[in-house]
Amino acid sequence: DATLGQLAAAKGRYFGSATDNPHLSDPVYKQILGSEFGQLTVGNTMKWQYTEPSEGRFDYEAADTIVELAEANDQTVRGHTLVWHNQLPDWVNSVPSDRLLNVMRNHITNEVTHFKGRLIHWDVVNEAFEEDGSRRQTVFQQKIGDGYIAEAFRAARAADPNVKLYYNDYNIEGIGPKSDAVYNMVKSFKQQGIPIDGVGMQAHLILGQVPSTLRQNIQRFADLGVDVAITELDIRMDLPRTAAKDAQQANDYTRVVEACLAVSRCVGITVWDFSDKQSWVPSVFPGQGAALPYDENYNKKPAYYAITAALGGT
Ligand code: G3I
Known part of the structure; x- marks a missing residue:
């Protein structure tokens, strides 16, 4: 049978998974990770x-382990x-305001340079907006101001002109105040020539609550001239599992895959x-x-077969 990665590739997409270093010591896990998926995201390291x-002390050993594993398995990697x-x-929280922009730039330059040529995408800025569409009051927002996001993208582009640069967030899968705020930011970045290539919709979804505007929302971002990726997909339920909940979840996964396949600029899906x-x-x-x-024993659930079918497999 074709794997999820192979089926997605036949549709011009990737289907990937996040992973984390401690998991790799489980041989069954490692075998599935290496064979089923066309793309990996480094979940933590x-x-x-x-x-x-600590400032100026860079350590890429753990992340390199995952990138090397992906390369050995012919998988692409999202940063x-x-x-x-x-x-x-x-x-970082104690860096004075007048130094934080340089500290942020230095971090980006060093890390993007380290992984240059080995990643397809970077999530340059993650989760910068609140649910109402206002800016999250992070240390970067408070000490650098609204311009920190644009500065982050500029620094990333300067370090690697080829990797695709993404803004990534959750609860932006449907149309609403938060996705509107991201939409308006991307639109203004495009107008100003600030380098952004894509929007990552994390898609940490709840059973039975796939947003009805998902496809339309992906399309409106695509129409701005950026790619869209579903970057952290999972669909949680109240435990315990039942057959009815599994069936609903399978249906929900189908809807997400179909929405991505419906928009040519939706480049791929990653499960978290x-x-x-x-x-x-x-x-x-x-x-x-x-x-x-x-499931916890690495058995395929109805959701797995639903994804397979939605990708055109049997
Ligand atoms: O490494 C330490 C370990 O030494 C210690 O014994 C253990 C005890 O709690 O903690 C370990 O660190 C944990 C780390 O994951 C690595 O496993 C942290 O406590 C835990 O908070 C951390 O959680 C991660 C979370 O981001 C942090 O916000 C999750 O693994 C990771 O899946 C999650 O991923 C995020 C995305 O980056 C952004 N979008 C949301 C998504 C889910 O929260």
């Missing part, structure tokens, strides 16, 4: 906390993420890890989980 734990308020080492054993969901939403296409 490209974040600032890991890559510049995640350069500028984010979370998993940010404490020292592939097995319920490794999902981030239960630790953050107690009582919820079972969000991914494989």
